[in-house]
Amino acid sequence: MASAAAPAEDDGMDQFIEQFKGKKYKDGFNEDNWEEEFDKIPMFMKKAPEELDPMEHPQLACIQSILYDEDQSPEELAKTYKNEGNQYFKEKNYKKAVVSYTEGLKRKCTDVELSVILYTNRAAAQFYLGNNRSALSDVIAARKLKPNHLKAIIRGALCYIELKNYSSVIAWCDEGLQIEPKEKQLIELRAKADKQMRVEERNIRKAKLKEKKKRVQAEALLKAIQERKIKLFQPPELSSQNSDDEDDGKEDNSILKTLLNGVNAENGHVVHLDENGSLHWPVLFLYPEYEQMDFISAFHEDTRFTDHLSVMFGENLPPWDTEKKYEPDNLELYFEDEQTGGLFLVDPVYTLRQVLSHPRYVVKAGNPRIIVLVRGSSFCEDFIRKKSSRNLTHLN
Missing domain, CATH: 1.25.40.10 (Tetratricopeptide repeat domain)
Incomplete structure (x- = not known):
């Protein structure tokens, strides 16, 4: 008896399967790629894609x-x-x-x-x-x-x-x-x-002690300066603040702030009081003829100017002094009156304390400044002539 004919709808599947006869499937899993292939199947994924694209991963989106x-x-x-x-x-x-x-x-x-x-x-x-x-x-x-x-x-x-x-x-x-x-x-x-x-509490105590010590030292420093009648320059804005804050006891703080925030303060070069009660100042020597300067970080107040000049202009003169004229005996020292612009001649045998205590001397930006000129030079005469229209006074 002849077998019944296959349903028409099965014919296509038989034909589809028939084409694989004799062919080897090349895209199957192997020991080298099975983990990678499994990870593409939502059921076996170890980690979801960073961005889920429904078109690329329809099963996962479902x-x-x-x-x-x-x-x-x-x-x-x-x-x-x-x-x-x-x-x-x-x-x-x-x-x-x-x-x-x-x-x-x-x-x-x-x-x-x-x-x-x-x-x-x-x-x-x-x-x-x-x-x-x-x-x-x-x-x-x-x-x-x-x-x-x-x-x-x-x-x-x-x-x-x-x-x-x-x-x-x-x-x-x-x-x-x-x-x-x-x-x-x-x-x-x-x-x-x-x-x-405990460490934090200890650090706070240490910081408070340090601050107290600093405050005591600052008060002693200010007292020493005031006893010597040394005047400190204050910018106009701070001066106006002082007039408002004087009753609040803030004037001393602003004076100290001006004193200890000078141009060389970042390097620790500020006026300080030693254990013997003597002041040491950071002093600038200005040479306007050559637009040069020297800096002495700790000038003892009882040291004479001539002592420093003999060292700075002793055997080795500065390289910018091409004419070799900056010798100690040839030099004149001046300071400038901040109010009038006039010059005051300073005798080199004077100490720093004597100069700073002068009624017309004002310490600016925490750094005393001294102008150094060569006596009798054309530059010196021109410089003094320009200043003489204002004032020229000998320190005595």
Whole structure:
């Protein structure tokens, strides 16, 4: 009996299968590529694509639409987002983990335990991103729902450590240790915070002592300057402030600020008082003829000018003195009156203290300044002539 004819709709399939007879399948899995090929199948993927393109991954897009179907209950959706966030967290993709946990919290499910986990897990992701304050906000929210949640307490203590709020670390650790007295991480965190707090307190005490010592030294310095009747130049804006602040006792502070913030203050070259009660000044010697200068960082107030000149212009004259005329016996010293612009001739045998105590001398920007000219030179005569229209006085 002849066999029944195959249905017409099967003819096409038979023909399709027939073409593979005698052909070897070349695109099958092998030991070299099976893991890579499996990772392309949604069911076996270890990691979701960074950007999901429905056209490129239609099966995965379909699975995602099922997982996040809005027809599901808030609890089911929140749990799905929690699991997704946990996977991102394991992959150390903390930013995406935060997004997933946030989406879970947006579902506002009634499962308190699940909400607590979402908050504490998001706190952990924020912590690893360095967002300590955001992480702290999350653990505080978790503890409002469940005050004795140990993970939230531990993560809160970790946040406070990073924020250097050691007293809060100790407080949170104590609360946690009441729940679990042998919790190793809390014991270690508390010990670390206690040590750091002691170090911080010691540093604060040292800073206060240093500040007090500095204030005492500054007051002694100002008193020494005032006793010598040395005047300090103050910019007009500070002078006007002093008139307003005098009743508040701030005048001395502004004077010291002007004195100790001179042009060389950054290098530590400021006036100071030694253990014997003597002042040492950073002094500028100006040579206008050659637009040069010398700087003496600590000129003892009882040292004579001639003592420094004999060193600066002794055997080795400065290279800019091409005419070799800056010899100690040829030099004249002057200081300029800040108010009138007049010159005062200084005898080289005078000490720095004698010059600074002169009624017309004003220390500017914390640095006493002396003008040095070559006696009888054409430049010296021209320089004095320009100044003589104002004033020229001998220091006596």
